[in-house]
Amino acid sequence: MQDDAKTFQDKMVDVLNYGSLNLAMGLGYRAGLFDIMDTMNRACTADEICGAARLSRRYVQEWLGVMVCGEIVELIRGEDGQPRFFLPKSHGDVLARRAGSGNLGVYTQEIPLLTACAMERVFQGFLTGDGISYEQYPDFHDFMAQLGDAKHRQVLVDSFLPSVDDGRLVQALHRGIDVCDLGCAQGVATLLMAQAFPTSRFTGIDISAEALETARAGACEKSLPNVCFEQRDAAGLRHPNDLSARFDYITAFDAIHDQTRPLEALQGIHEILKEDGAFSMIDIAAESDIDGNRDHPMGPFLYTVSLMHCMPVGLVDGGAGLGMMWGRQLAERMLEQAGFWRVSVMEIPNDPFNLHFFCRK
Incomplete structure (x- = not known):
């Protein structure tokens, strides 16, 4: 019984995390962030992403935190120590508008x-x-x-x-x-x-x-x-x-x-x-x-x-x-x-x- 309670508790943690992740992904999709990162096709700084998207750096920075913790975007630390963010092509294949009928990001x-x-x-x-x-x-x-x-x-x-x-x-x-x-x-x-x-x-x-x-x-x-x-x-x-x-x-x-x-x-x-x-x-x-x-x-x-x-x-x-x-x-x-x-x-x-x-x- 104790194991069942722990398993359900873990499931509830997943529910809260994935529900929150969906909300943030919906905002990012609407803002075009997945399309921009997909087009860049490389690890970019938050400033580069904001410049291309013409969006507020502080909001994008917080959004990137959600995407990294949710394993949607990869965080790669450069030689200069500065964090860079990368959307893998396999993720863009289902998140970017170019995916067409295979686009799950829109949902x-x-x-x-x-x-x-x-x-x-x-x-x-x-x-x-x-x-x-x-x-x-x-x-x-x-x-x-x-x-x-x-x-x-x-x-x-x-x-x-x-x-x-x-x-x-x-x-x-x-x-x-x-x-x-x-x-x-x-x-x-x-x-x-x-x-x-x-x-x-x-x-x-x-x-x-x-x-x-x-x-x-x-x-x-x-x-x-x-x-x-x-x-x-x-x-x-x-x-x-x-x-x-x-x-x-x-x-x-x-x-x-x-x-x-x-x-x-x-x-x-x-x-x-x-x-x-x-x-x-x-x-x-x-x-x-x-x-x-x-x-x-x-x-x-x-x-x-x-x-x-x-x-x-x-x-x-x-x-x-x-x-x-x-x-x-x-x-x-x-x-x-x-x-x-x-x-x-x-x-x-x-x-x-x-x-x-x-x-x-």
């Missing part, structure tokens, strides 16, 4: 941002059971656009879309089809697809007016005539409407688990698909039973993101509150309930976080 911002946005409201939710509206997460939604950019820019057009339906989808996109990106947020994926396939027509749908303003500005900036954005609630599309049977292909990137009425949203997608149209639902790779996620390498992280954001926004107005970890089994059942007659579940190239649920109407 260090997620928990600190959610804490700043919503910690008190989530605590109140424990007492009341109330959800939290999207409007309470403005900084977090900007981060999600940044994350989407990091994930999609290298993977979506070059890797994911060519893998769909054994390449037949890309052939159709080049010929020209109607595509809907549901839950498009600020339109990162929608705009990338519209840019890559100018003969196809793209419609981004989201419930957030503010996010759609950003998406429309992006379309204007890129001069994309083949894309438009509409503010709609996906659940409201399940009955016959002006979009019924309009789209050849629909995508939903990590969007369904945030819906207040996810089954109705899936029924809405089924309604606006053409006969034999295809739907790609990209969502978290998890099991529906907590027990099945015990060995998930990022289980605590993903459940925490869900607790702080995905579940509360899904509880608004008495919603389902699925949460991010709703899991494969429940997802498959709901897709079948929504009317999809063939559902294939597969891993996604270069994306260990998500599964691809490929469905036919």
Whole structure:
């Protein structure tokens, strides 16, 4: 029993150290410090790092203390006795923005941002059971656009879309089809697809007016005539409407688990698909039973993101509150309930976080 108590005490020390390390890494990522040290590719003094980053020396010095103690950055004492700091290339491979779809550094911002946005409201939710509206997460939604950019820019057009339906989808996109990106947020994926396939027509749908303003500005900036954005609630599309049977292909990137009425949203997608149209639902790779996620390498992280954001926004107005970890089994059942007659579940190239649920109407 004494050994168990000591082991758990050691674990608590790790929790406190790694939680603190994550906060400091999030700040360093936002400030561009990992990118700067990665580009320098040598051991540098604190003054050299601050000069390149144009940041306060005292703050950077303290940050370097965290990084050295956390074994993220190496401290090398020069012949002059002055400390120098080095970010190994293998660390830059996952922390710097150049890592693209393999960038884990970007995720260090997620928990600190959610804490700043919503910690008190989530605590109140424990007492009341109330959800939290999207409007309470403005900084977090900007981060999600940044994350989407990091994930999609290298993977979506070059890797994911060519893998769909054994390449037949890309052939159709080049010929020209109607595509809907549901839950498009600020339109990162929608705009990338519209840019890559100018003969196809793209419609981004989201419930957030503010996010759609950003998406429309992006379309204007890129001069994309083949894309438009509409503010709609996906659940409201399940009955016959002006979009019924309009789209050849629909995508939903990590969007369904945030819906207040996810089954109705899936029924809405089924309604606006053409006969034999295809739907790609990209969502978290998890099991529906907590027990099945015990060995998930990022289980605590993903459940925490869900607790702080995905579940509360899904509880608004008495919603389902699925949460991010709703899991494969429940997802498959709901897709079948929504009317999809063939559902294939597969891993996604270069994306260990998500599964691809490929469905036919």
